[in-house]
Amino acid sequence: MKILVTGGGGFLGSEICKQLLDKGHKVVSASRSHYPHLEEINVEQRRVDLSQGSIDLSDIDAVVHTAAKAGVWGSYEEFYKNNFLSTQNIVKAAKNAGIKKFVYTSSPSVVFGKDDIENANESIEYPSKFYTAYSETKAMAEKLVLQNNSEEFKTIAIRPHLIWGEGDPHLVPRLVSKAKEGKLKVVGYGENLVDVIHVKNAAHAHVLALEALDKKDFSAGKAYFVGQERPVVLWDFINQILHHAGLDPIDQYVGFRTAYILGAILEVSFKFLGIKSPEPPMTRFVALQLAKHHYFSHEAAKKDLGYYPIVTIEEGLSTLFKDKYEKLSAIKEVEARLDSV
Numbered sequence: 350m351k352i353l354v355t356g357g358g359g360f361l362g363s364e365i366c367k368q369l370l371d372k373g374h375k376v377v378s379a380s381r382s383h384y385p386h387l388e389e390i391n392v393e394q395r396r397v398d399l400s401q402g403s404i405d406l407s408d409i410d411a412v413v414h415t416a417a418k419a420g421v422w423g424s425y426e427e428f429y430k431n432n433f434l435s436t437q438n439i440v441k442a443a444k445n446a447g448i449k450k451f452v453y454t455s456s457p458s459v460v461f462g463k464d465d466i467e468n469a470n471e472s473i474e475y476p477s478k479f480y481t482a483y484s485e486t487k488a489m490a491e492k493l494v495l496q497n498n499s500e501e502f503k504t505i506a507i508r509p510h511l512i513w514g515e516g517d518p519h520l521v522p523r524l525v526s527k528a529k530e531g532k533l534k535v536v537g538y539g540e541n542l543v544d545v546i547h548v549k550n551a552a553h554a555h556v557l558a559l560e561a562l563d564k565k566d567f568s569a570g571k572a573y574f575v576g577q578e579r580p581v582v583l584w585d586f587i588n589q590i591l592h593h594a595g596l597d598p599i600d601q602y603v604g605f606r607t608a609y610i611l612g613a614i615l616e617v618s619f620k621f622l623g624i625k626s627p628e629p630p631m632t633r634f635v636a637l638q639l640a641k642h643h644y645f646s647h648e649a650a651k652k653d654l655g656y657y658p659i660v661t662i663e664e665g666l667s668t669l670f671k672d673k674y675e676k677l678s679a680i681k682e683v684e685a686r687l688d689s690v
Contacts, residue, residue: 352376353412358394378392378393378394378395379416380395400434404438409443413452417490420481432490452555455487456487457510463480468646475488506573509576517548528591534603539602542581544644547662
């Protein structure tokens with residue numbers, strides 16, 4: 350097939366492009382920017398702002414829509430434009446082009462409210478209150494995609510949680526940076542379990558979802574949680590990442606209630622002052638994410654999609670800073686040779 354991947358130059362999108370190419374498909378990326386690394390692997394690129402209008406998909410067989418605006422802070426209008434309107438436009442364009450398969454990258458945050466989530470399945474409902482514009486607009490977009498499912502236009506949503514892995518430009522660098530600045534503290538008791546997913550596993554789930562839409566007996570129009578082989582203790586996992594980065598573990602604590610109230614005060618203050626960037630050092634959503642349980646059952650994805658992680662947590666951690674270790678090893682080798690001269 351010839352498959353369009355929106356946001357193909359991003360962290361997840363790039364890996365989806367690679368795995369689709371490995372399957373023998375032709376891949377087209379639709380993004381605002383041009384990416385040299387996609388050019389190197391022969392991915393056709395189309396520059397487009399999906400929030401501003403439609404895109405010609407007349408030569409496309411299927412769509413994987415990963416493009417989105419992520420974050421815990423910012424203008425609601427920007428999140429609405431980039432997450433909901435862009436999805437609305439690409440769905441409309443795909444249907445008009447007669448495309449029959451559409452995979453949407455959603456997020457478990459669409460069901461995250463203020464309470465712990467422990468081993469929840471896809472029957473869990475959307476919360477009555479969202480704590481970020483990101484979660485709210487992603488939920489709106491997910492509903493739109495799934496409501497448009499039909500025999501002529503089969504749709505599916507994948508909910509990967511906390512994507513990480515080598516080349517990660519978001520989660521890992523953010524943690525490392527905060528730790529180096531001394532701005533990272535354990536929120537709550539530090540025992541909360543969360544789902545995480547390696548980028549290769551997240552991409553694998555999308556490829557499986559696309560393949561499932563080809564099956565005549567597959568019931569589309571559903572969302573699926575995907576993650577690793579087990580949930581992790583969040584702060585243990587963070588400390589493992591910091592260890593691989595050569596940093597000390599986080600051993601300072603702040604109570605959840607204190608962090609939550611501080612987040613509420615900072616949100617009000619930043620909004621009153623009109624500060625859109627940088628984000629507040631703490632928000633209610635971040636306090637909840639750092640202190641509460643949020644992990645899910647992946648049984649539906651296993652049963653319906655045949656999903657299992659292709660990279661384990663341990664394997665992923667061992668390669669996370671592979672480039673760094675290789676460079677250090679090379680430097681030590683040069684130093685040893687110089688010492689012997």
